[in-house]
Amino acid sequence: MQKRTITIKDIAEKAGMSCSLVSFVLNGKSVQYKVNPDTTKKVLAAAKALNYKPNLAAQSLRSGKTKTIGVILSDISNPFFAEIARSIEDIASKRGYTVVFGSSDENPDKLKNLISSLSARGIDGFIIVPSENSEKTIKSLAKEKAPIVLLDRKINSLKLSSVVLNNFEASKKATELLIKRGFKDIELFSYNLKISNILERDSGYETQMKASKLDKYIKINKISYDKLSTEFEDVVLGALKSKKGKKAFLFATNSICLNALKILHKHGYKVPQDVSILSFDYSDIFDFYSEGLAYLEQPISGFGEAAANLLFDNLNGGSPSIKTISLDATLHIKNI
Amino acid sequence: MQKRTITIKDIAEKAGMSCSLVSFVLNGKSVQYKVNPDTTKKVLAAAKALNYKPNLAAQSLRSGKTKTIGVILSDISNPFFAEIARSIEDIASKRGYTVVFGSSDENPDKLKNLISSLSARGIDGFIIVPSENSEKTIKSLAKEKAPIVLLDRKINSLKLSSVVLNNFEASKKATELLIKRGFKDIELFSYNLKISNILERDSGYETQMKASKLDKYIKINKISYDKLSTEFEDVVLGALKSKKGKKAFLFATNSICLNALKILHKHGYKVPQDVSILSFDYSDIFDFYSEGLAYLEQPISGFGEAAANLLFDNLNGGSPSIKTISLDATLHIKNI
DNA sequence: CTGAAAGCGCTTACAG
DNA sequence: CTGAAAGCGCTTACAG
DSSP states (O other): OOOOOOOHHHHHHHHTSOHHHHHHHHTTOTTTTTOOHHHHHHHHHHHHHHTOOOOHHHHHHHHSOOSEEEEEESOTTSHHHHHHHHHHHHHHHHTTOEEEEEEOTTOHHHHHHHHHHHHHTOOSEEEEOOOTTOHHHHHHHHHSSSOEEEESSOOTTSOOEEEEEOHHHHHHHHHHHHHHTTOOEEEEEEESOOOHHHHHHHHHHHHHHHHTTOGGGOEEEEEOGGGTTTTHHHHHHHHHHSOOSSEEEEESSHHHHHHHHHHHHHTTOOTTTTOEEEEESOOGGGGGOOSSEEEEEOOHHHHHHHHHHHHHHHHHHOOOOOOEEEEOOEEEEEOO | OOOOOOOHHHHHHHHTSOHHHHHHHHTTOTTTTTOOHHHHHHHHHHHHHHTOOOOHHHHHHHHSOOSEEEEEESOTTSHHHHHHHHHHHHHHHHTTOEEEEEEOTTOHHHHHHHHHHHHHTOOSEEEEOOOTTOHHHHHHHHHSSSOEEEESSOOTTSOOEEEEEOHHHHHHHHHHHHHHTTOOEEEEEEESOOOHHHHHHHHHHHHHHHHTTOGGGOEEEEEOGGGTTTTHHHHHHHHHHSOOSSEEEEESSHHHHHHHHHHHHHTTOOTTTTOEEEEESOOGGGGGOOSSEEEEEOOHHHHHHHHHHHHHHHHHHOOOOOOEEEEOOEEEEEOO
16 A cells, blocks of 8 residues: 655666765666766656655755745735735646745734744745834844745835835826816725835825825724724714815725625715725726726736746745835726 | 855854764754754753755655645636635745646646646646646656646546535526526537536536426537637637527636627626626626626635645655545625 | 765663 | 663765
8 A cells, every 4th residue: 555655776776876866867868977878868767657755845845945934924814815815826836836924914913923933944035015013023034045026015124125006006096087087075984004115005005195285174084904894984984074075985804895885875874975995906896886886907917926036036046036026006986 | 155055064163063963953853863962952952043944856856755845727827826826826835835836728748748848847646627638648747757737727537636626516506596587598618628627617507407307598609719819709600699688608717708808898798787797717807797697606715725735745645545525616696 | 986984963762 | 760872764975
C-alpha cells in the first residue's frame, strides 16, 4: 500500500551514478556543472520512471527557503480581500510557491501574532495589508531577511514596496463628479481608522470640496469599524434630516455603503429622490439601482497580481528595489 | 543585523547539557523521559531567553509531518467558500497548523493538479470540496497516507468522512413551504453539475412535488455552470412567460438566484407580483425585498469547523473513524 | 565531467 | 536521569 517515498538516492541507483549528479540535473544545473548530456538524459528518465517528487522539507532545511509566501489580509471572507487572495494564489502557484493566508480583522495584536507565527514557519516573503498601529510590528519584521510588500495601504515612514489605489485622486474625482452634477450637500461616510487608504479618501473629498468653494458643506462622518451595524443607523438618518438642497452620500468603502442602502430601504428613503450615492467598489446590489448611483471600481485582481509580482521580483532577483505601485480606479456612472 | 538563527544546540550550550534533553523538554516529554525537574526549568528558561523558534523544515524532515493541511475549494473568491476558508483557518491556527488553499473552479483537471502539487509538498491532511468527476483523483489520493475530509458534497462510493448539508431535507422543506402557501407552479433552477449537493436539492424538490400530487408542475431548469451569465436570461424569461397561476422559483444556489433577480429587475418583473423567490443561502440583496422571498441559511462556518475538527481528530487520534456529518439548513421567511 | 562527504536542525533509539 | 550518535533527504563545496 504505502509505497516507500522515492528519494534522490533511488534515482542515483537506478541511473547508476551519484546523488550529486542527480541533484545537479534535477535543479537544472546541468550546464553550470557541465554534466554529460547522456547522464542528464538518464537522470531525467529515471526520475520520471520513478515518479520522483522532491522532499520540500529537506530542500528547505538545506536552502533555508520554504517556497512559501505569507499573505496577511484584513479578512479573507470579505469579497474584496477574497478576490485579492485568489489572484495572489494563482500567480504564486504558477511560480511553484505556496501561499499561507491570515486575517488580521484590522486588529494590530492579531496582526502581530500572525506575523510571528508565519515568521516562525520560515516564510520567504510577505504581502501584508497593514492594519492601523502596525508600524512597529512591520518595522521589526522588515529587519529580518524576508522581503515585504504592503498592499492596499502604505506606511510612509517605512521604506517598503507597496501596491495601492490612487485613493486621493479617486475620491477627488468622485467628489468632482457630484459637484458637476449640481450637488453641493455632499457628505462623506468613512471609517475611523488611521490607515492610508481611508485618510486619503477623506483628503481627496475635502480637497475637492474646498477647491469648489464648498467648504461649509464639508462633513465627514467617521464610523467606528467595529460598530458599523449598531450606531450607524442614527448617523445615516441624521444626515438625511439635515438636508440642504439636493443631497449626495459619498462612501469610502463598499461595506459602509451597503449598510447605508439597507437603512435607506428600511426607512423608505429613495435613491435618487432623497439622496444620491457614490461608493467605492462594486456590489451586486448596484444592479438594482438604475439611477442616482455611481461607483469607483478598483482593479482588485490587479492589486494581487502587482503585489505578487513585486514580491517575486525581490525574492528572486535579489535587487531590493523599493517601488510604490499606484493603480487608478474607474468611475462607473449610473445616470447620476 | 541578521542575527544568526537560534537552534537547539544554542540552548543546550547555554543550559550546559545535551541536545537530547533540550528536545525532550521542548516537546513536552519531560515526564515520559523522566527528566530532572531542574533540568526542565533550565531548558525552558534558556529557550525563552534566546527566543528560540523551532525550525519547521527540520522537524518535518525528521517526522515526516508538515503541520500543514490542504484545503481545496471551488473558488475562494466566492463568499460561501471564503467564509468556510476563514473558519477552517481559525481552527487550524489554534491547533498550530498552517492551511494552504486552492481553487478548483469545479474543474476536475485543476482539482487533480492541485492535489498533486499539494501532495508533493507533503501535506498532513486534506479538506476537499469535490468537483464532478473527481472520484478517481480523490480515490487515488486516499490510497496514500493523508486523511481526507470531503466538504459540501459527498461521494458515496468512497469511504471517506464528509461534512454536508442535509440537502434533500432542506430542498424538500422549502418546496413544502411554497406548496403550503398555495403555489403549484414551482420551477427549480439548478446547475447541470453531477455533484451530490445539487442532485439532492433536485431530488428533494421532486420528491415533495410528487408527494403533493404536483407531478405535472415539476420543472427543473439545469443551467450550465460556465454559462450562467450568457444563456440564463432566456431561461428565466421563458419560465416567466409559461405562467400557470401563482408562480414561484426555487433556486438551488445563491449565485443562480442573484443572476435571476438581476434579470427580473432589468425586465421590470416584480417580486412577489410576478414571481416569488426561494433560494439557498443569504445575500445582502434579500434585505431589499420585504415580501415574496424566503431563503435557506446554511451553517457555513459550521461546515468549516466540523470539517477541520474531523480532520484533526483523524490526524491526532489516529482512529480512522469514517463519519458523515449532516447539518441542517434554517428556513428564513420574508412574508412569502 | 563525476563521486564521496559534510551539514542544514531536529528527534529518538541506544548506551550508560 | 543524561549524552553521543545516527539519520530524515537534500545541496554543494571539495577532490579527483
